[in-house]
Amino acid sequence: MVLPSGPVLDASSAFLLLVTVLVFLLPLFTYFPPVPPSQRDALLETHSPIGLKPGDSGLQSKQRGHVEANGSSAKSMSGGKLKAHCEIRSLCIYPVKSCKGIEVRQSKVLPTGLEFDRLYTFAQLKSPFPLGVQATDEEKEAHKWEFITQRQFPLLATVQVDLYLPDAIKANGRSTKVSDAFLLVRFPWQEPGLRGALSWVAAKIARGRHAQPEKELLLPVAFPRPDEIEARGYAYEQVTIWRESVTALNMEADLPQELRLYLGVSNRLGIFRIDPDRLRPVYRCAPTVDEAGYQPVTGFQDAYPLHLLNLSSVRDLDGKIDKDEAIRDLDPRRFRANIIVDSGDTPYDEETWKKIRFTPGPSSKRGASTFHVSCRTVRCKMPNVDPDNGHRHAVEPDRSLRKYREVDEGARHKGCLGMQLTPLFDETASPEDMESWVEVGMCVEVLEQGSHFYIPQ
Template sequence: MDQNPDTALRSGPVIDATGLFLLISTITVFLLPLFIYFPPIPPSQRDALLETHSPIGVKHNKSKKKTTTTTTSSSKTAINQLWIYPIKSCKGIQLTSSKVLPYGLEFDRLYTFAQLKSPFPLSTNPSEKNQQKESWEFITQRQFPLLATVTVELFSPDPVKARGKPLYSDANIKDSFLLISFPWQESGLGGVLSWVAAKLARGRKAVPEKQLVLPVNFPSQGEIEARGYEREEVRIWKDVVSALNMEKDLPRELALYLGVSNRLGLFRVDPGRLREVHRCAPGKEEAGYQPVTGFQDAYPLHLVNLASVRDFGAKITKDNKLEQELDARRFRANIIVDGPEESNSPYDEETWKRVAFETEETWKRVAFETEEGKKATASFHVSCRTVRCKMPNVNQDSGFRHPVEPDRSLRKLRDVDEGARLKGCLGMQLTPLFDGGKLESWVEVGMKVGVEERGEHRYINQ
């Protein structure tokens, strides 16, 4: 007897809803580990750098908010933290040690962002006369607080990695590089895919971002010509310096993210055209060389005492927009010192005129060797107080700018310098001093503070 066609169809293999669910579940369970350990996303610029380089610095723990209460185990005031800011006003890099050069800590403030200021509306066709009035002016978190969320990493060549063949790195393995990252998500499907890729690559809290790689070394003349960089003048406060504009490397999204409506430039300090430092700094006769600086505000280094930050922070009226224990990172210091109360009273640093950071035992390191049987020291002229602006109002994790604090309290409670009336002061500006003919020294976390000279300070305006 012939079989009914309908019966034949029903008797064939049938996958019901339960079977389909089991099939999908099986495939998902099998593929999920592969997606986790081998996410199907292209390598980032950071991945490429990691093939031949290693990041330099201490990984900062954002969850550890009590940065102002960290103390040393020593019975003396000592260096508690070291920070460099390779790109002015962007996130800093915390170090355990650093070379000290005439312009400050090595790699500090190599770059700055600047905007082109013009006397005429951008929508008009400017005359040649007005074009000559255009000028580049540096920008900071004072105007664009989201700079605080632009991450900067320093990558140094790794000899061990360099022995192997990099998979997808075309970086020169002998050079150091900066990696700049900032949050950015495109609209539409591309943005959704970038959001998924970020989660797969860096965890559930990760967000999409754009990246940019910059050289640490000043470009050669051949590289300048090949890339189309231009030497232009940029204003840093009242100083006008000639520097290398590398804006051609900037992604367009950065200006949009920061909220910069003018033309955005990226300037690399020219090591042969540093700014001379005068005012409160020691002269050439006293220092043994002419003090200079790069894109720092005024002096080569900035020091903050955690005891002073704690004391001042305790006097501020807090709200839910300001952390209960004021974060010392708001003050953007290179050297942060701390110690027990008996050796480190608040604002004691304002009486220092000359200090030396010294190890308790003899040492010998590859990067900076000392003679056997001799302690390593780094000496500094304590040039003046640091006159504060509104930049400490910016939260260094979120980029949120508090409308009034701590600026209001600084002006009220820290109006302490006869040369800077009605302005708040916190921290001290330093100028390096060197022994012998070699213009370099070394600082390291844990080095003890030796106050060699004390005296009065009076700020001199620029």
């Protein structure tokens, strides 16, 4: 007996059915992508990220030979002079030391530098041999935590850091108050096998065809409370920054193991939060307590609260570098400055400054901010790292810096570019008094000029 058979789809019918299903599902995938929610998605419900989009960057015209005048012609009443055509072109903060920075249009200035700058640093438990996760207490005591940067691990340049601040409009109507700010740290990571393939597909669906799978780490901006420290298993430990040691909060309990593997750190990896009550005092070339009205301090910055860079000086050095496929132009982001100015046709003019004031334009609501120009910035090989891909050039710009920029008697056989700043405030009686603002477009008013002599750490 032959059983009746149902209709059989031919190839064209099957193709038509497949197209119909895809057309039906495509809008659903667009508005409701079939990917697990990320921490970024959750943050966007109540927070907004700060920072400029790449197209709005003040460094887009970094190779331009001059800066147009902004119409300001103010003079300092204390005898200072306004540098013609010299203005702030860009402001950058680096919440996690040596990771990607965030370009902003304006920033609050605190004694430690720009707000949110260098709150965290990665560190490795340094030893002659790698220390395992299950190490004994005796083994741990023989090791010490040392900060790490792109100097040792250039892939830190590819670790993205986003700062999310509470958004009152988004949080309106919610039952719980939203007041905490967060840092979202992201780095490329794809698991092997099927799980990795699915994460690759999910990244493309969620963020576009150029997106890659990522791993996320959420960090609080505010210093954790004692109960949070105990509950999360954080610990106060000594961490070394160059030749200084500071007691900071080790939050390695939150670190994904994949980050250590991605960076290529063989030792134990930690992440430290600077304690606002245990900041590092700054001496050497910084103003004294009598001069500044307070003891200059810093967090996880290398040595001084802020770093200033002049685009005119970068352009001059750019013309001296031997270019190749790996370095076609000298990107100012390589130098990781906080305040980037442009003095037009006068490179290295900043090296004559001893005290400056940034003055706002007539449309600004901000007041002026004053800084002590403490010393030159002595350069290591870190600017050799490409800020986009983390590739380290074999020689440049370090070779050219040492050849053309050995200009400080206190830093023999080293290249210098940029200046270190210490904030000055009109009132220093209380922490609330010690605040000012800087914003893009402010002009540079030189109050005092003189020479510099670098004092090493």
